[in-house]
Amino acid sequence: MSYTELRAGFIPLVDAAPLIVAKELGFAEEEGLTLTLRRAPSWSTLRDMLVLGQIEAAHMLAPLPVAMGLGLGGMARRIDVLAVTSTNGNVIGVSTAVAHALRDAHAPLEFGNALTAGRALIGLGRPLRIGVPFPFSMHAELLHYWLAALGMPATQSLDIRTVPPPLMAAAIAAHEIDAFCVGEPWGSIAVDTGVGELLLPTSAIRSSAPEKVLAVRQGWADAEPRLAGRLMRAVWRACRWLGNASNRITTAEILRQPAYLGVSAEIIDRALSGRLVTRSDGLEQDVPGFMDFFGPGATFPWKSQAAWIGGQLAARTGTDRAMAISAARDVFRTDLYRRHLRDTGAEFPLADDKIEGAVAAPTAVPAITGTMILSPDRFFDGRIFGPSAEI
Amino acid sequence: MPNTLSIVIIEKECARAQLIVEALSAEASYHVQVISDFTGLRESIAACNPDVVLIDLTNPSRDILEELTMASSPLERPVAMFVDQSETMLTQQAVDAGVSAYVVNGLQPDRIRPVLDAAIARFHLFHRLRAELDATKRALEERKVIDRAKAILIRSRNMTEDDAYALLRKTAMDKGRRIADVAEALITAASMLR
Numbered sequence: 001m002s003y004t005e006l007r008a009g010f011i012p013l014v015d016a017a018p019l020i021v022a023k024e025l026g027f028a029e030e031e032g033l034t035l036t037l038r039r040a041p042s043w044s045t046l047r048d049m050l051v052l053g054q055i056e057a058a059h060m061l062a063p064l065p066v067a068m069g070l071g072l073g074g075m076a077r078r079i080d081v082l083a084v085t086s087t088n089g090n091v092i093g094v095s096t097a098v099a100h101a102l103r104d105a106h107a108p109l110e111f112g113n114a115l116t117a118g119r120a121l122i123g124l125g126r127p128l129r130i131g132v133p134f135p136f137s138m139h140a141e142l143l144h145y146w147l148a149a150l151g152m153p154a155t156q157s158l159d160i161r162t163v164p165p166p167l168m169a170a171a172i173a174a175h176e177i178d179a180f181c182v183g184e185p186w187g188s189i190a191v192d193t194g195v196g197e198l199l200l201p202t203s204a205i206r207s208s209a210p211e212k213v214l215a216v217r218q219g220w221a222d223a224e225p226r227l228a229g230r231l232m233r234a235v236w237r238a239c240r241w242l243g244n245a246s247n248r249i250t251t252a253e254i255l256r257q258p259a260y261l262g263v264s265a266e267i268i269d270r271a272l273s274g275r276l277v278t279r280s281d282g283l284e285q286d287v288p289g290f291m292d293f294f295g296p297g298a299t300f301p302w303k304s305q306a307a308w309i310g311g312q313l314a315a316r317t318g319t320d321r322a323m324a325i326s327a328a329r330d331v332f333r334t335d336l337y338r339r340h341l342r343d344t345g346a347e348f349p350l351a352d353d354k355i356e357g358a359v360a361a362p363t364a365v366p367a368i369t370g371t372m373i374l375s376p377d378r379f380f381d382g383r384i385f386g387p388s389a390e391i
Numbered sequence: 392m393p394n395t396l397s398i399v400i401i402e403k404e405c406a407r408a409q410l411i412v413e414a415l416s417a418e419a420s421y422h423v424q425v426i427s428d429f430t431g432l433r434e435s436i437a438a439c440n441p442d443v444v445l446i447d448l449t450n451p452s453r454d455i456l457e458e459l460t461m462a463s464s465p466l467e468r469p470v471a472m473f474v475d476q477s478e479t480m481l482t483q484q485a486v487d488a489g490v491s492a493y494v495v496n497g498l499q500p501d502r503i504r505p506v507l508d509a510a511i512a513r514f515h516l517f518h519r520l521r522a523e524l525d526a527t528k529r530a531l532e533e534r535k536v537i538d539r540a541k542a543i544l545i546r547s548r549n550m551t552e553d554d555a556y557a558l559l560r561k562t563a564m565d566k567g568r569r570i571a572d573v574a575e576a577l578i579t580a581a582s583m584l585r
Binding site for chain 1: 429430431433448449450451452453454455456457458460461482483486491493
């Protein structure tokens with residue numbers, strides 16, 4: 001069998017695991033692919049590498065391709081989303097000073113309660129500077145959603161600014177930011193360096209938020225259907241493998257290598273197991289579903305997910321809402337997912353849309369083969385969003 | 392005579408910043424500033440009020456510039472990465488060289504082109520200089536290792552220096568490895584037997 005080389009880029013994060021596992025455990029090889037992985041120093045550089053043809057595929061923040069579809073950001077090109085590769089997995093933390101202020105002003109803070117934590121933060125009555133990895137990220141979307149839903153006047157007192165994850169702990173230490181929302185391992189590293197405390201996993205704001213996606217240049221998957229199919233199947237199988245809890249230790253061992261994350265397996269395992277150390281004195285919290293790679297409907301690139309992101313971005317940037325939603329929907333390629341994963345055993349919903357935020361408990365929905373069970377998906381304030389507009 | 396173009400270079404490495412400054416300063420119509428401290432980068436950029444920002448692609452702080460592409464930035468002058476459709480080749484060359492340019496919207500492409508050309512040339516030059524430096528350092532390092540391995544052979548097997556080197560070279564050839572690797576292995580083994 002002859003192998004075709006395919007280049008894919010990633011950012012050193014725990015949720016880059018699907019591409020890394022696809023290569024390391026031979027899922028790519030099984031599809032006749034030699035996957036060459038390139039680590040990128042920043043999201044904008046990863047995007048440019050993809051758009052300008054230095055790589056064929058990338059692990060990407062779900063809102064980034066949607067923002068590009070809306071014409072936002074530094075690179076005026078389009079990319080396609082082939083699958084969702086992870087759900088949730090970010091943490092919100094505050095500086096030690098803010099943590100003390102919260103404790104002085106309120107009763108003991110309950111970790112993981114979006115309502116009380118948000119009210120307590122707003123109750124401090126001071127402007128908040130919050131670091132996020134990128135302006136177009138689920139981190140930024142969920143922070144805006146969370147604090148706006150609790151009535152924080154967005155423009156005057158909320159300053160959500162970009163801080164590269166490796167510099168997040170330093171930015172907190174230097175008082176450049178008061179809080180952060182970041183993907184693992186960087187939140188845990190802020191805790192371990194003693195500069196911050198964790199307040200919430202982002203799953204407390206929305207229980208099933210699409211986090212990272214498999215992205216390719218617009219048109220590439222249509223021009224190279226066989227290659228795209230092989231890549232999609234390899235990554236999907238890697239996600240399925242990652243969804244098996246007994247593979248956790250192996251995963252941490254693979255990811256900790258210097259070429260990938262280069263941090264200790266113990267820190268990586270916190271995210272994979274959902275057992276977070278939230279304070280530098282070692283306090284541990286269990287977060288079921290902290291970061292998920294697999295589940296029924298979890299890897300499917302629902303058009304309604306793209307529409308939700310598009311709607312939020314439109315509201316924030318003053319873009320026309322209907323146009324933004326329509327452009328966003330085009331970015332998530334359910335057609336390619338249905339075509340290329342047909343023979344893998346993947347489940348397909350009948351519809352390309354679901355009501356976002358409407359699944360309170362595991363729910364059966366019509367699928368190509370009978371039914372499939374969707375995992376719970378709720379916003380902390382109980383709002384729901386229809387396929388193309390807010391309900 | 393066009394107005395002076397204000398250029399900011401975001402670069403931690405003094406040597407590289409200096410190379411680009413030299414290349415651009417020759418042009419009287421450029422005002423060049425360097426930011427090498429990335430704390431409070433947004434504010435530093437806003438204070439310089441630049442027309443063009445040049446940044447190394449390997450710098451993680453580059454993502455901060457993306458924020459400035461949104462109109463609500465403190466700069467309040469929307470910027471864009473330099474990717475004019477007609478200039479794809481130039482952008483490609485820039486990315487290959489490892490530099491990216493953000494320009495304030497409305498700036499004529501013909502004014503940014505010479506800036507970017509100069510930056511690309513200097514980035515290439517810098518890579519080449521650094522590669523040469525690394526190669527020299529490595530060679531020096533390897534010579535030291537080989538000398539230590541020779542010393543071990545001379546001491547423990549009563550060899551002459553030439554014979555010691557010949558043995559290292561022969562072993563390397565037989566094993567299909569580099570002399571420096573064989574020397575390294577010998578030093579490690581010797582330290583364990585001591």
